[in-house]
Amino acid sequence: MLDSEAATAALAAEFARSLEPGDVVALHGELGAGKSVFARAAMRALGVTDEALPSPTFAIIQEYEGRNCRVAHMDWYRLDGVEELEAIGVRDYFQPPWICLVEWPERAPELLPDKAVHLFIACVPDKLDARAIRIECS
Ligand SMILES: Nc1ncnc2c1ncn2[C@@H]1O[C@H](COP(=O)(O)OP(=O)(O)O)[C@@H](O)[C@H]1O
Numbered sequence: 001m002l003d004s005e006a007a008t009a010a011l012a013a014e015f016a017r018s019l020e021p022g023d024v025v026a027l028h029g030e031l032g033a034g035k036s037v038f039a040r041a042a043m044r045a046l047g048v049t050d051e052a053l054p055s056p057t058f059a060i061i062q063e064y065e066g067r068n069c070r071v072a073h074m075d076w077y078r079l080d081g082v083e084e085l086e087a088i089g090v091r092d093y094f095q096p097p098w099i100c101l102v103e104w105p106e107r108a109p110e111l112l113p114d115k116a117v118h119l120f121i122a123c124v125p126d127k128l129d130a131r132a133i134r135i136e137c138s
């Protein structure tokens with residue numbers, strides 16, 4: 001159980017230390033669950049120093065420079081179809097030097113590589129600032 005946003009960010013930073021170029025992280029969870037909080041803290045730990053880390057909802061992909069890696073933060077929420085991602089050449093981001101963090105992966109699950117790490121973040125009833133998190137490696 002993660003009791004605060006800070007706890008989620010701390011876990012994300014620790015988790016990020018295990019990531020290597022070529023890794024793909026699928027962030028599952030409802031709107032407001034904390035996918036972006038997790039992704040931003042992970043990106044910071046990966047060495048992304050940009051002052052603002054805007055949500056990629058409108059751009060689908062935001063690209064960043066990390067330490068010994070590049071980071072792609074994606075949000076597939078507003079995706080019109082798989083074709084849109086294929087047109088962008090999304091699979092290129094699943095290879096080194098990229099580390100790829102994907103919010104709303106369930107919009108196009110068939111596009112995710114088999115090796116993706118799946119992270120499920122969920123709110124906890126009656127506990128406003130608590131979250132439950134589960135990590136699955138396929
Ligand atoms: N334990 C927690 N972990 C992550 N976010 C939390 C937590 N408790 C409260 N929050 C709040 O929940 C919201 C999560 O927003 P965000 O990360 O944008 O969600 P998502 O990207 O899943 O839609 C933020 O406003 C954050 O402050």
Ligand SMILES: [Mg+2]
Binds near residue numbers: 035036055075103
């Ligand atoms: Mg988000």
